[in-house]
Amino acid sequence: xxxxxxxxxxxxxxxxxxxxxxxxxxxxxxxxxxxxxxxxxxxxxxxxxxxxxxxxxxxxxxxxxxxxxxxxxxxxxxxxxxxxxxxxxxxxxxxxxxxxxxxxxxxxxxxxxxxxxxxxxxxxxxxxxxxxxxxxxxxxxxxxxxxxxxxxxxxxxxxxxxxxxxxxxxxxxxxxxxxxxxxxxxxxxxxxxxxxxxxxxxxxxxxxxxxxxxxxxxxxxxxxxxxxxxxxxxxxxxxxxxxxxxxxxxxxxxxxxxxxxxxxxxxxxxxxxxxxxxxx
Amino acid sequence: xxxxxxxxxxxxxxxxxxxxxxxxxxxxxxxxxxxxxxxxxxxxxxxxxxxxxxxxxxxxxxxxxxxxxxxxxxxxxxxxxxxxxxxxxxxxxxxxxxxxxxxxxxxxxxxxxxxxxxxxx
Numbered sequence: 001x002x003x004x005x006x007x008x009x010x011x012x013x014x015x016x017x018x019x020x021x022x023x024x025x026x027x028x029x030x031x032x033x034x035x036x037x038x039x040x041x042x043x044x045x046x047x048x049x050x051x052x053x054x055x056x057x058x059x060x061x062x063x064x065x066x067x068x069x070x071x072x073x074x075x076x077x078x079x080x081x082x083x084x085x086x087x088x089x090x091x092x093x094x095x096x097x098x099x100x101x102x103x104x105x106x107x108x109x110x111x112x113x114x115x116x117x118x119x120x121x122x123x124x125x126x127x128x129x130x131x132x133x134x135x136x137x138x139x140x141x142x143x144x145x146x147x148x149x150x151x152x153x154x155x156x157x158x159x160x161x162x163x164x165x166x167x168x169x170x171x172x173x174x175x176x177x178x179x180x181x182x183x184x185x186x187x188x189x190x191x192x193x194x195x196x197x198x199x200x201x202x203x204x205x206x207x208x209x210x211x212x213x214x215x216x217x218x219x220x221x222x223x224x225x226x227x228x229x230x231x232x233x234x235x236x237x238x239x240x241x242x243x244x245x246x247x248x249x250x251x252x253x254x255x256x257x258x259x260x261x262x263x264x265x266x267x268x269x270x271x272x273x274x275x276x277x278x279x280x
Numbered sequence: 281x282x283x284x285x286x287x288x289x290x291x292x293x294x295x296x297x298x299x300x301x302x303x304x305x306x307x308x309x310x311x312x313x314x315x316x317x318x319x320x321x322x323x324x325x326x327x328x329x330x331x332x333x334x335x336x337x338x339x340x341x342x343x344x345x346x347x348x349x350x351x352x353x354x355x356x357x358x359x360x361x362x363x364x365x366x367x368x369x370x371x372x373x374x375x376x377x378x379x380x381x382x383x384x385x386x387x388x389x390x391x392x393x394x395x396x397x398x399x400x401x
Contacts, residue, residue: 008284016284017316020291024312027298027305028364035306035367042368 106222108259109133111141114158118191118253123163125149127258130157140220140261146227146250147171148258150220159260165191165252172218173227173246176211178203184212184227184246191252193231196244201235205242212246219266283319290315303365310361314353321352338394350390351383358382 029039059066115126129135131154141148141161149169153160164171165186173196174181182198196212199205210230216223231247263269294308301307322336325348338346362375362382 005282005285008288009282011284013283013287013316016287017312020287020312021309024291024294024305024309028303028309028367029305031304032306035364038367 105264107262107264109135109262111159111258111260113256113258116163116253116255118163118165121167121188123165123252124152125161125163125255125258127159127161127260128157129260130155130159132156134262135159135260138220138266139263140218140222141258142221142225142261143250143255143258146248147214147221147225148250148252148255151260161258163252164194171221171227172215173212174215175199175203175205175230176213176224176226178210181215181217182241182244192248194228194246194248196230196246197241199242199244201240201242203242205230205233205244207232212244219263219269221261222263283315286315286318287312306361306364309364310357313360314357317356318353321356322349325349325352337398338391339398346394347387347391350387350394354383354386354390355379358386 029036109129111127111129113125114128115124117123117125125141125148127135127141135151135154137151137154139151141151147164149161149163149166151159152162162169164184167186167188169186171184172181173184175196180199180203182196184194184196186194207230212227212230214221214223214225214227226249228246228248228250230244232245234243235241236243290311291308294311295304297307297311298304325345336346336349341349358379359375362378365378366375
């Protein structure tokens with residue numbers, strides 16, 4: 001008994017108190033339902049808070065790696081975006097043969113504009129269709145709102161279109177319903193204005209009413225494609241022709257999609273016309 | 281009496297009480313808390329400087345010093361006990377009310393018991 005008391009004397013009473021209290025608390029939590037529930041709920045809360053804090057700190061240290069991972073994922077996903085892919089699907093949205101007496105002359109290859117310019121004297125558009133899709137040189141390019149130009153250069157997947165906003169461009173155009181025609185040229189500067197030339201001055205023209213459309217006299221464009229309206233006209237002094245300013249319907253600076261005109265009879269017409277070339 | 285021995289006695293006594301009430305650990309915790317802080321308020325309640333070996337009975341102390349001693353001890357015990365019973369600070373009001381109610385009854389029985397046990401000292 002004395003040795004026990006001596007041993008007891010050597011123990012720190014604070015430590016003994018803490019030990020006994022811990023044992024008691026353990027027994028309380030372990031053996032009493034209500035207190036146990038409170039303890040475990042509170043413990044969950046406390047450890048939850050600590051856990052969240054630890055997570056936040058740890059994720060902060062991981063930010064750099066996470067960032068790199070996200071960048072990699074972005075570059076992978078970016079490649080899957082539709083706009084980054086070359087759309088190889090062709091929709092030939094034309095009537096193939098209405099009946100046996102009608103033979104399809106014009107077919108259309110739809111294309112998206114991948115590059116465009118309107119601010120130079122010689123403007124070109126790049127379309128995402130090429131020889132793989134049947135695009136050849138000297139095919140016309142139109143949109144629902146007007147003509148865009150003529151294909152000049154073709155690669156396997158792309159073609160380069162000489163815009164109508166090119167100082168060498170000539171489009172055969174007529175005043176709708178009036179039967180006289182001339183050629184539509186661009187004189188630079190304003191991408192929404194072109195000039196219809198070579199119309200004799202005896203013809204009557206009214207501004208803002210008369211519609212300018214394609215004639216179909218070339219192998220480039222089908223007939224009757226609306227180009228724009230007569231914006232202003234005059235007969236310059238000493239000239240025998242009208243000077244007609246045409247307001248284009250299509251906004252050339254904002255064009256996104258186009259149809260490439262496939263004239264199935266183009267080769268035949270060109271060969272035929274080449275046979276009389278020597279005479280001229 | 282040495283405080284470590286007192287802690288162990290308090291612990292065992294508390295466990296016996298817990299066995300009777302089927303609240304294992306609650307009384308044990310309270311009684312070791314009382315045993316641990318007893319010296320602190322003993323030296324303050326009893327101004328004459330009694331040493332560890334003195335048992336502060338009603339006979340050795342006067343009535344009012346003993347009442348003070350019993351009050352402090354009882355309050356310490358009851359506060360800790362109800363804290364262990366409710367086990368959460370959200371029950372602060374319950375703990376306070378229960379402590380005060382129990383105190384009014386318990387101090388009465390404590391004084392009676394001290395008077396009865398007076399002769400045993």
